[in-house]
Amino acid sequence: MNRWDIILVGAGLANGLIAWRLRQCRPELRVLMLETGSRLGGNHTWSFHQDDLTREQHQWIAPLVAHRWDGYDIIFPQFTRTLRGRYLSVTAERFAAAIGQRLGKNVLTDSQVIRLAPRRVQLADGQILSARAVIDGRGYQPSSFFTVASQAFVGQQWQLARPHGLTRPILMDATVDQPAGYRFVYTLPLSPTVLLIEDTQYIDGADLDVDTARQRIADYAGDKGWQLMTLRREEQGRLPITLTGRIGAFWQHFDGQPCSGIRAGLFHPATGYSLPLAARLADHIASQPRLDHPALFSLIHTFAVGQWQQQRFFRLLNRMLFLAGSPTQRWRVMQHFYRLDDRLIARFYAGHPTLADRARILLGKPPVPVGEALRAMLKCTPRLRAFYE
Numbered sequence: 001m002n003r004w005d006i007i008l009v010g011a012g013l014a015n016g017l018i019a020w021r022l023r024q025c026r027p028e029l030r031v032l033m034l035e036t037g038s039r040l041g042g043n044h045t046w047s048f049h050q051d052d053l054t055r056e057q058h059q060w061i062a063p064l065v066a067h068r069w070d071g072y073d074i075i076f077p078q079f080t081r082t083l084r085g086r087y088l089s090v091t092a093e094r095f096a097a098a099i100g101q102r103l104g105k106n107v108l109t110d111s112q113v114i115r116l117a118p119r120r121v122q123l124a125d126g127q128i129l130s131a132r133a134v135i136d137g138r139g140y141q142p143s144s145f146f147t148v149a150s151q152a153f154v155g156q157q158w159q160l161a162r163p164h165g166l167t168r169p170i171l172m173d174a175t176v177d178q179p180a181g182y183r184f185v186y187t188l189p190l191s192p193t194v195l196l197i198e199d200t201q202y203i204d205g206a207d208l209d210v211d212t213a214r215q216r217i218a219d220y221a222g223d224k225g226w227q228l229m230t231l232r233r234e235e236q237g238r239l240p241i242t243l244t245g246r247i248g249a250f251w252q253h254f255d256g257q258p259c260s261g262i263r264a265g266l267f268h269p270a271t272g273y274s275l276p277l278a279a280r281l282a283d284h285i286a287s288q289p290r291l292d293h294p295a296l297f298s299l300i301h302t303f304a305v306g307q308w309q310q311q312r313f314f315r316l317l318n319r320m321l322f323l324a325g326s327p328t329q330r331w332r333v334m335q336h337f338y339r340l341d342d343r344l345i346a347r348f349y350a351g352h353p354t355l356a357d358r359a360r361i362l363l364g365k366p367p368v369p370v371g372e373a374l375r376a377m378l379k380c381t382p383r384l385r386a387f388y389e
Helices: 013-025 055-064 092-106 210-224 247-252 275-286 293-310 312-323 327-337 342-350 355-362 370-377 382-388
Strands: 002-009 031-034 045-049 067-076 079-091 113-117 120-123 128-136 146-160 170-173 183-191 194-203 228-245
Touching: 002 013, 013 031, 013 055, 013 092, 013 275, 031 092, 031 128, 045 275, 045 342, 055 092, 055 275, 067 183, 067 327, 079 092, 079 342, 113 128, 128 293, 146 183, 146 210, 183 210, 183 327, 194 210, 210 228, 228 312, 247 293, 275 293, 293 312, 312 327, 342 355
Parallel strands: 002 031, 002 128, 067 170
Antiparallel strands: 045 079, 067 079, 113 120, 120 128, 146 194, 146 228, 170 183, 183 194
8 A cells, every 4th residue: 555645636737736836845745646548638728818827826837838829819790809918828738748747657647546535546456545635636527516507619729731820819709600609719829830729609508519510610710711731639628607506515525525626616617717726726735734635625625615705796697698698699798798998808817806897797788688687697597497407
C-alpha cells in the first residue's frame, strides 16, 4: 500500500492546476495524479479573459498558456463589435507537456479508478493507494440537486490550404441559423493557417447532433472562404448552465469527499468557463496549512458555497434566457447584452458585476416578453417545472 500526501483523481483542468500550484508553493508534498485516459488534459481547449485572473495568477499560470490575442470580435445580425482586453487559451498539448514534466513519474495514465474515498483509491488492477487526502476531479456529473441547461459544442481544428486572415478570435458569430436555441460559431486563430472552429448552441436538454454540427462547421468555413485541408483534431463538450438548485443538498451527498472543478460546481454559471475558479481554488489549496481530507473538504465546500451565493444574479439571467420567450429568439437577449459597455462585459465574464452593472443589464427595453421574464426570474413557470420532470 503506497502512501501519498495528496492523490488527484482525474487529470483535467482543475486537478492539473492544483498539482501545478502545489509544485510551485509546496514542493515537499508527495502528490500523485491518476488519469483514466492516455494523457493529461484529454482533448480540450480552455480559454479565459485577461480580467478573469489577478496579476499573480497570470504569472504562475503563464507557462500553460499557448495562445494570447489582443481583443476579440462579436458578430450579431444588427452589429459587429471588437472588444478590448486580452483573450488567452490553454491547449491540452501545452497543459499535458508542462504538468507532465513537472510531476514526472507521479502521473499514472491509463489508470481506471473503481473505488474512491476521502483517503483511499482502488484501481482496476486491484492496487490500493492511500493518502492524507484524495481529491476527485473527474469532471461534471449530473445531479438531481441542480436544474441545468447546456452549452453544447463540437469543435474542429483545421489546417487550411491558405491563410485565413484573422488577427483575433471571433467569440460569437450569431448571424448563423437559430434552429432551436441560441447558436453561434466560435473561432480561434491558432496560427496564420490553423483555425479552431466550434459550432455551439445553448440548448434545454438534448445533445447537439454531432454530424449536423460538423456539416455546419464545413458550411461556415466555406461561407468565409476558408479552404479546409486537414482535420487535426475534434473535441466535443457539454457545459452546464445552471438555472437553480439546492447547494446544501448537493454538498451533503459528497459525504466528506473533497472534489474540484466542475465536479464541485465551480464554473461560471452563464458561460460555463471554469479556468478562473480552478485557478482560485488551486491558490486556496496551496496556501492551506493543513492538507488532510477534513481540512480540504471544509475549504472546498466553503469556497464553492460562497461562489454559489455570489452567482445568484447569473442564475436569474439564465432563467430569463431559457424560460422567457421563444428559443429561436434567444440570440436577441445576447445581442442586447453585447451592446453594453466593454468594462461591464469584462466584469461579467470575471464573475464580479457591480450593482450598477446588474441594474444596467436588466434596464431598458427587454428582448423577451416582460411577463415571461418576470415569471422566469421568480422561478414559477411551467417550463421550469418541466426541467425537474
